[in-house]
Amino acid sequence: MERNNKKKASPPLSDESIIELYWNRNEDAISATDDKYGRYLHAIAYNIVQDDLDCEECLNDTYLSTWNRIPPTRPNVFQIFLSKITRNVAVDKYRSKSAAKRIPSELTLSLEELDECIPSDTSLEEDYAAKEIGDILYAYLRTLNRRSLMIFICRYYFADSIASIAGMLKVSESTVFRELATIRKELKKKLEKEGYWHE
Secondary structure, eight states: HHHHHHHHHHHOOOHHHHHHHHHHOOTTTHHHHHHHHHHHHHHHHHHHHHOOHHHHHHHHHHHHHHHHHHTTTTOOSHHHHHHHHHHHHHHHHHHHHHHSSOOOOHHHHHHHTTTTTTTSSHHHHHHOHHHHHHHHHHHHHHHHHHHHHHHHHHTTTTOOOHHHHHHHSOOOHHHHHHHHHHHHHHHHHHHHHHTTTOO
């Protein structure tokens, strides 16, 4: 019993140590990654796919992809490296499942919110891929203060719910909703100015 308590209390490995395990092709890297980031990555995947079994598949695919990428890649910020892989895996899973039927998720809701400021004469995926709009979006995001940028990324990159963002910031949901509306309104103005939006 005492040994179990000690095991639970032991701190997770540092990111550098985990990366070194991958680099040395030591399979303990995967369990160390799951111990440290499993819950965080599960939350990212769940926001998108809304299903625990699909989340488990997404995490398994994330760990396999990480294993295949390290080496040769040596991530600068391991948590961001993992979150990008998880998000991409989850979006692919969501797309494959929603091709057959519409599956409601925070990803669906957050992308629908962006419909009001991202041109909709082509598909949203194509708009996001377009370099010109990407450049405008990047430039616009750099003008936001830290809090607004965090809200935007949490909602539209990680597909966090408004309730979750409000909880992180310790503010009301209506405050987050208003700030998101302001951000989208300003983004739409920027796109109109650059000639990328028309009614």
